[in-house]
Amino acid sequence: MPKKHQPFKFETRALQSTKNIINKVHAISPPIYLSSTFERNQEGKYQDRYKYSRNDNPNRRTLEKSISTLEYGTTGFAFGSGMAAISAVFQSLKTGDHVILPDDVYFNLKLLIKDVFNRWGLSFSFVNMSDIEAVSHALTRHTRLIWIETPSNPQLKISNIPGICELAHAHQILTAVDNTWPTPVLQNPLDLGADIVVHSSTKYLGGHSDVLGGCIILKESGSLEHQIRSIQVQMGAIPSPFDCWLISRGIQTLHLRITKQTENAQKLAEWLYDQPRVNRVLYPGLKDHPDHAIAAQQMKGGFGGMLSLLIDGDEIQTRSVANKLQLFTQATSLGGIESLVEHRKSVEGPESKTPDNLLRLSLGIEHVEDLIGDWEQALR
Ligand SMILES: *Cc1c(COP(=O)(O)O)cnc(C)c1O
Numbered sequence: 001m002p003k004k005h006q007p008f009k010f011e012t013r014a015l016q017s018t019k020n021i022i023n024k025v026h027a028i029s030p031p032i033y034l035s036s037t038f039e040r041n042q043e044g045k046y047q048d049r050y051k052y053s054r055n056d057n058p059n060r061r062t063l064e065k066s067i068s069t070l071e072y073g074t075t076g077f078a079f080g081s082g083m084a085a086i087s088a089v090f091q092s093l094k095t096g097d098h099v100i101l102p103d104d105v106y107f108n109l110k111l112l113i114k115d116v117f118n119r120w121g122l123s124f125s126f127v128n129m130s131d132i133e134a135v136s137h138a139l140t141r142h143t144r145l146i147w148i149e150t151p152s153n154p155q156l157k158i159s160n161i162p163g164i165c166e167l168a169h170a171h172q173i174l175t176a177v178d179n180t181w182p183t184p185v186l187q188n189p190l191d192l193g194a195d196i197v198v199h200s201s202t203k204y205l206g207g208h209s210d211v212l213g214g215c216i217i218l219k220e221s222g223s224l225e226h227q228i229r230s231i232q233v234q235m236g237a238i239p240s241p242f243d244c245w246l247i248s249r250g251i252q253t254l255h256l257r258i259t260k261q262t263e264n265a266q267k268l269a270e271w272l273y274d275q276p277r278v279n280r281v282l283y284p285g286l287k288d289h290p291d292h293a294i295a296a297q298q299m300k301g302g303f304g305g306m307l308s309l310l311i312d313g314d315e316i317q318t319r320s321v322a323n324k325l326q327l328f329t330q331a332t333s334l335g336g337i338e339s340l341v342e343h344r345k346s347v348e349g350p351e352s353k354t355p356d357n358l359l360r361l362s363l364g365i366e367h368v369e370d371l372i373g374d375w376e377q378a379l380r
Contacts, residue, residue: 053241060241064077067199068218070184071179071189071197072188073197075221077228078201078244078247080237080238081200085199085215085216086109087116088232090112091235092228092231095122096122097145098123099123099144100143101124102126102149103126104353105149105152110126129157130291132164146168148175149178150182150187153306154358154360155358156282156308158284160291161192165194175194177189177194177198178199180198180200180203181204182299183258186299186301186303195218196216198214206246207253207335207337210246211243211250213239213244257337260365262304262305264371265363271375277311277313278309281307305335308344308359310358315356315357318356318358318359321379322378324377327366327371328340328371330342332347341361
């Protein structure tokens with residue numbers, strides 16, 4: 001007869017023996033709270049703020065506090081992807097509302113509008129956002145939101161954030177800035193007058209090409225905050241605790257990475273500028289960029305880790321340059337520690353307005369002399 005050790009059967013003991021007893025071990029790296037639900041006490045109350053992880057979770061809370069601090073906002077919201085965060089902003093609008101966006105806005109946002117939000121009775125104007133007059137002309141009685149993305153993807157056009165925000169506020173219109181590319185290290189839109197900041201945390205915040213995420217940061221608390229919170233919690237496009245943990249970890253080295261990536265982009269842009277096989281380099285850190293002065297005013301510490309260039313040649317010649325690169329991997333996405341190159345036109349498809357000879361680069365943290373050497377052999 002086996003000795004009786006405990007009153008419970010194996011299945012019960014398996015659960016009892018693995019209950020969380022490690023709340024207070026003072027670990028330096030935070031634990032990951034995978035728990036979907038949290039215990040009530042005998043009065044039916046919760047011991048602290050956590051009830052159910054769609055509503056709130058300690059790892060998500062850490063990330064949301066972090067991004068709202070870094071963007072100088074009052075509230076942060078984390079989502080399962082950048083597109084989910086962008087969608088939440090549009091879902092806070094109502095039928096009949098009108099939105100102004102850049103004509104070269106992030107390509108998937110165009111698809112989202114075409115496939116989903118047009119059907120919801122929102123209306124949209126796409127304008128050249130580098131031209132404040134054009135924004136002003138697009139205003140209607142129903143305009144509720146101006147969407148800004150600067151530097152833009154993939155042509156690195158610059159929009160004047162303070163100028164557009166001033167115009168918007170004179171008409172009681174909200175402004176949202178997609179700050180994915182510059183990151184809060186190089187640009188703080190809420191300080192420049194914007195109401196809403198959005199990120200794809202998949203890119204620089206995560207920083208290692210191993211997690212998807214998005215976030216929204218609001219300048220003020222109030223009715224928009226409550227709307228976004230209910231969209232996040234009721235619609236449930238939330239990130240997992242592990243994803244929040246990864247993005248929080250990425251944020252710890254964001255400043256180091258983007259500083260190095262920005263230095264690499266500036267140096268490579270200057271080198272490419274002098275190459276005969278390169279027609280144009282699109283980078284706001286170059287003096288001949290049409291909006292270099294505006295970028296220098298609203299960005300600080302550099303112009304970011306992304307640049308595009310136009311090859312002197314057609315699509316086939318352009319793609320053959322990309323094929324020769326060895327340190328730049330051909331892949332979609334950006335903001336990771338490794339350098340990437342992409343022929344955007346073929347990714348965006350036939351409706352894209354991106355030039356045939358454009359290559360978009362996401363600079364990594366490799367040594368810049370190696371990156372320049374790679375371009376030297378590819379252009380030869
Ligand atoms: C990648 C990206 C998005 C979309 O984010 P996902 O995380 O892929 O959903 C939005 N805006 C910009 C500027 C991006 O680069």
